[in-house]
Amino acid sequence: MTDFHQRLRQLRTARKLTQTRMAELLEVSPRVYTRWDNGDATPLFGTVVRIANILDVSLDELAGRKEAGDGAAIHNPELHRLYQKVDQLSD
Numbered sequence: 380m381t382d383f384h385q386r387l388r389q390l391r392t393a394r395k396l397t398q399t400r401m402a403e404l405l406e407v408s409p410r411v412y413t414r415w416d417n418g419d420a421t422p423l424f425g426t427v428v429r430i431a432n433i434l435d436v437s438l439d440e441l442a443g444r445k446e447a448g449d450g451a452a453i454h455n456p457e458l459h460r461l462y463q464k465v466d467q468l469s470d
Contacts, residue, residue, distance in 0.1 A: 384418035386443045390434045391416070395454050404433050404456060435459065 391401055402412035405426065414420040422430065431441045433456060439445040 382418060383421060383442065384416060386441060387430065388416050390436060390441065394434060396434075396456075401430075401433070405429055 391398070396404075398412050398416055399409050401416075402409040405412065407426075411420075415422050427438065427441065431438050434441065437445065
């Protein structure tokens, strides 16, 4: 099992997101996010849940307890969020 920060970096780069963009999506300073990405600090559980949602992975995948899927088909987070809402539309 990999360390959280290694898994975080791996999943972030697989989705072509920069540290700065992740910080923006999480509404934290880039400096704080960089500390998480480098393993100098660990985010609170609520933030970990938000990270998993942004990266579209389960908490087990983010923690390295389960292999990550093939990755998000849509790399733009806003477009991906809208795509997920399609299932909620009536036929």
